[in-house]
Amino acid sequence: MSKITTSGTWTAVTPTPANVSGLNTGHITWGVPVAGGKSGYLFSGGTIDAETDGSETTLGTFTHQNFPIMGGGINQFDVDLVVRIRFEEDDKDRNFSFRFHHFETPNDGPTPDDEVDLPTRVSPENVTIDGEKYAAVITGFKRNGEIVNKFLSPENGANSADIVAVLSRVGVSDVVITNVHHKGAVKYTQADEYVEIVNQGTAHADVSGWVLYADDPGQNFTFPPGTTLKAGQRIRIYTNEVHAEWGGYSYGSGRAIWNDKGDTAHLSDTSGALVSDYS
Structure with missing residues (x-):
């Protein structure tokens, strides 16, 4: 376990929307306000315990200040964040870089919530711990107890989520089952059950x-040919629903898969070797 302290600065916006300010600070803003303030991002760090065993931890808190702004011809752009991490053991700062993709959606459209995605989830920088090289991997935004891939931000407010990350060995994949939602809300079939990987x-x-x-x-689900899980990607395999935002995977079963009184999900590779299980 390593105790670390995090802080962050927003270093670049590409392409550049109108009226950008706050570069190289923890609070970047953009846009010409319609009535309220400018829109923008904040990053707030803190002191946390970071494991090197694949355990997810909170890297910091991300906040999107979402206010109506005048259109300037650019509604999608990338915003770069550098997270400075100080490891207690050696009292040295190390920088880890990530990229956020912002979609400023039309406020009068069918989906007015702005969208924030993570096209770059793995930092290009690494740190050596006990002789092994590790990089930081963002695995999602945590809101209301749920970790999601994409952050949806309603208008006229400041919307926050924890940034969840792991320290992982460089050049190695690590596929794990992190949750079994074993009791669905759909009567009889529990079609909305899922396993999260x-x-x-x-x-x-x-x-x-x-x-x-x-x-x-x-009760077997076999991943189809050509299925690749990107570094940091989170998917769900539903009992009998298809959700594109979670990969679109489904057992296609007309009956419940997971026992409400207790069950274990297993994941094995093509050789039959157990990769992960979750009870």
Whole structure:
């Protein structure tokens, strides 16, 4: 375990929207206000415990100040963040870089919430711990107890989420089951049950032919050919629903897969070797 202290600065916006200010600070803003303030991003760090065993931790808190702004012809752009991490053991600062993709959606459209995504989840920088090289991998935004891939930000307010990350060995994938939502809300079929799987590693993982299964016969899901989990990517395999934002995977089963009283999900590779399980 390493105790670390984090802080962050926003270093670049590409392409550049109108009226940008706050570069190289922890609070960047842009746009010409319609009525309220400018829109912008904040990053707030803190002191946390960081494991090197794949455990997810909070890197800091991300806030999007979302106010109506006048259109300037650019509604999608990338915003770069540098997170400065100080490890207690050696009292040295190290910088880790990430990229956020911002979509300033039309306020009068069918989906007015602005969208924030993470096209770059793995820092290009690394740190050596106990002789091994590690990089920081962002695995999602945590809001209301749920970790999601994409941050949706309603208008006229400041919307926040924790940035969840892991320290992972450089050049290695690490696919793990992180949750089994075993009791769905859909009556009888529990079609909305799901298993959540995350690649917490720094390298992409080809999971073609891997099998997700329970302990009973006929409860196998095999990933189709060409299935790759990108570094930091989080997916869900539903019992009988298809959600594109989670990869679009489904058992296609007309009955519940996971036992409400207790069950274990297993994930094995093409050789049959157990990769991960979750009870």
